[in-house]
Amino acid sequence: GENVEQHPSTLSVQEGDSAVIKCTYSDSASNYFPWYKQELGKGPQLIIDIRSNVGEKKDQRIAVTLNKTAKHFSLHITETQPEDSAVYFCAAIPNTGNQFYFGTGTSLTVIP
Amino acid sequence: SQTIHQWPATLVQPVGSPLSLECTVEGTSNPNLYWYRQAAGRGLQLLFYSVGIGQISSEVPQNLSASRPQDRQFILSSKKLLLSDSGFYLCAWALGDSREQYFGPGTRLTVT
Numbered sequence: 455g456e457n458v459e460q461h462p463s464t465l466s467v468q469e470g471d472s473a474v475i476k477c478t479y480s481d482s483a484s485n486y487f488p489w490y491k492q493e494l495g496k497g498p499q500l501i502i503d504i505r506s507n508v509g510e511k512k513d514q515r516i517a518v519t520l521n522k523t524a525k526h527f528s529l530h531i532t533e534t535q536p537e538d539s540a541v542y543f544c545a546a547i548p549n550t551g552n553q554f555y556f557g558t559g560t561s562l563t564v565i566p
Numbered sequence: 567s568q569t570i571h572q573w574p575a576t577l578v579q580p581v582g583s584p585l586s587l588e589c590t591v592e593g594t595s596n597p598n599l600y601w602y603r604q605a606a607g608r609g610l611q612l613l614f615y616s617v618g619i620g621q622i623s624s625e626v627p628q629n630l631s632a633s634r635p636q637d638r639q640f641i642l643s644s645k646k647l648l649l650s651d652s653g654f655y656l657c658a659w660a661l662g663d664s665r666e667q668y669f670g671p672g673t674r675l676t677v678t
Contacts, residue, residue, distance in 0.1 A: 486665045488667070495672075498610075554600070
């Protein structure tokens with residue numbers, strides 16, 4: 455099955471700096487890659503996703519890039535704010551089956 | 567719009583007691599439904615998923631079970647809880663064609 459690795463496990467940045475979280479996947483059949491933000495005590499929220507037919511997608515301060523050849527994708531947050539502090543999860547979903555394969559999470563802290 | 571509900575929000579149960587957690591989805595039909603468990607500070611562990619009424623796939627052998635008595639209702643149960651069952655239980659739904667998965671608010675279970 456699919457194996458998703460996520461780095462780093464923890465990340466601290468100064469407010470206003472950029473944050474980058476990277477994930478790799480193993481199954482070349484994966485074609486959908488969402489990112490989730492989980493605040494303390496809440497369920498994960500889908501914040502951005504990318505499908506395998508595009509290489510980059512942006513939504514205001516967040517962007518995701520995908521390199522299908524290298525089997526890795528990244529989340530980029532620019533101009534970070536304290537409210538960006540949370541745990542972020544990546545996931546890879548193969549084009550067959552109904553399972554979602556999640557990374558182990560990155561705890562992001564934005565220091566004011 | 568679609569919404570997902572989970573209850574109870576928090577639960578404290580003694581070892582050996584039964585468990586029933588409920589998840590319902592509104593505003594969509596025939597969703598795929600998922601149960602995840604998240605230990606403190608850890609990632610998301612898929613427990614069960616369902617693609618239709620009465621259809622349950624189990625990912626982790628354990629003393630938990632799941633049922634889907636109605637299209638938009640997913641129930642997680644146990645006959646006898648163990649200390650290791652403590653955690654944050656998340657229900658999620660997805661539509662098979664879009665692959666986007668949305669999580670509920672979660673249930674915090676503490677087994678004492």
